[in-house]
Amino acid sequence: MLTQEQNELLTKTGPGTPMGDLFRRYWIPALQADEIPEPDCPPVRVKILNESLIAFRDTQGRIGLIDEFCSHRTASLFFGRNEECGLRCAYHGWKYDVDGNCIDMPSEPEGSKFRERIKQRAYPCVERAGIIWTYMGPTDMKPDLPELEWATIPDSHRYSSKRRQFSNYLQAMEGGIDSSHVSFAHRFNLDDDPMHSGTAGNEYLKADTRPKFEVAETDGGLLIGARRNADDENYYWRVTQWIMPWYTIIPPFGTHNPLGAHAWVPIDDETCWAWSINYHPTRPLREDELAAMRDGGGIHVKYIPGTYDPIANRENDYLMDREAQRRKESFSGIEGISAQDFSLQESMGQICDRTKERLGTSDAGIILARRRLLAALEDAQEGEVPGVDVEHQQVRSTSVLLPKEVPFQEGAREALIAKPGEDFVSI
Missing domain, CATH: 2.102.10.10 (Rieske [2Fe-2S] iron-sulphur domain)
Structure with a gap:
């Protein structure tokens, strides 16, 4: 858990605040061009x-x-x-x-x-x-312009959306680097979601709900490895990239599906913009994929007309269906992977009181991300800002089978580099 002082350092981002001053040292996604x-x-x-x-x-x-x-x-x-x-x-x-x-x-x-x-x-x-x-x-x-892979590929290869989330950016971002919740919060919906269904990784994820976490620091952020049992010789690893200050790349399921990514940008201390991006580095997105994304599928949402607010929201209890929950059609009774995530993140309160937390081994990535952000405040005072060099951003997440004796950051090293014109690695 954090002290109240640490929690405020991490969550307050207005002018003149330490974290606000740090975030202003990065290029920030402000609005969609078509606005x-x-x-x-x-x-x-x-x-x-x-x-x-x-x-x-x-x-x-x-x-x-x-x-x-x-x-x-x-x-x-x-x-x-x-x-x-x-x-x-x-x-x-x-x-x-x-x-x-x-x-x-x-x-x-x-x-x-x-x-x-x-x-x-x-x-x-x-x-x-x-x-x-x-x-x-x-x-x-002023740093160089961002070189995140999804920002450099042709427009035909990418779809992005944003929604307003009624919580502080930090608890939203922490949800993006938490791989352990997938086995529970999304358990009954993975087979229905086109981004997950029909993949070997989906089966490993459902079979082992107790992932072991290993976290490694990088120059631009963190590598968060979630290890699950696969067979007698191999582990199934899902490796999440967290890139300073608020970017995540979702470990993929199969190579036929696009990659997914997020950015969590503070609006104020109690709301944030949740950017969601699907992209494929080597091919245009298909029309059926785009149609599903525009319809709010996967990591995207359906909006209240004329707004960037989800139709499923705290005012209507996210359209929760208790009967679907009881029948195990949905673990939470809430439809859609995105809504399942932000409903729980918003339920913590607009600024989560982290002095009440009791964190476990599955929270290793979250713990180190907080430490990394706090350390970055000190680095910035010395003139160093992690994650602004373009090579820090030219990375991918991955999901791989590795022999049990091989450290994930070594076995997945090549798969974690975004190489123009090359497909990503996933199972």
Whole structure:
């Protein structure tokens, strides 16, 4: 368990907090590119790391991400007019470009230079992989753009979605690195899910519900190995990549299915964006796969129309079916692997009280991830930020059979490297 002070260090991410300052040293997935699909389209609200912002695409297609509230009288720029290479406040007409410069101030006398002294807070943005990324840290410490494999492959090979989760980012992310829950929370649904069914790994996972965990540090995060019995000579290993500061790659089931990945980005201290990505490094996603993803299958969800909130949510008890639970059609009575996960993560409270936890051997990955994040705070004070070098991000998760005497990080070494044009390794 953690102390209250440690829990607050890990979960508080607003401006001026230690973890918030650390997270601002990374490129951050801010919004989907199709939320601002064309020049001069309506602006959208964006909240990240407790900062209320406005995103817009100007007349030339450049992307702006600026403080939501006008520097004049703090009216929301969400109601502004996106026109002629700037966003104009609907209250008094002050206008800002994508860099936050005030380029027009019609409420002031002609010839006034007052506007030259006004600067709206603005963050640089880059569009990549159908996502708009932003950097919110010191300008002289900006890292290279992210080279996660799913961010570098052709658009046809990838599908991404996001949903709003009503919990702190940390408990959501910890769910993403916890392999032991799969044998229980998803037990009765693995055969129905197209990402799992018909694979040897699925059978090993159901047969051995007591995985043994080994965790190894990497330059960019952690390797979390979950070991299950396979036969007299081999273990079945599911190896999860956790990449600083909030990325996970799901160990795959079979080579015919796409890989899955997540990013857990704080909105504020009580909610987060849960990004879900399916991708295949060597082929386009099939239309039937895309249709299932768009319909909320697998790691994706169905939305309340006009929102990024799941239809199954805490207000309706996630559409829980007690009869399905009783009949063992679903371990939790909740439909869908994604909803099964976030319902339990949200049930912990919006900020989990980790002083009450009693962690076991299956929580080794979670324990070390917390330690790694806390250590990163100290590293950042010394000028070192783990996980920003592109080679730290060019990795994969895997699921493999290995002889019992072979350490997983050695036996799976080649399978854990993302090699352009090469298929991933899985059973």
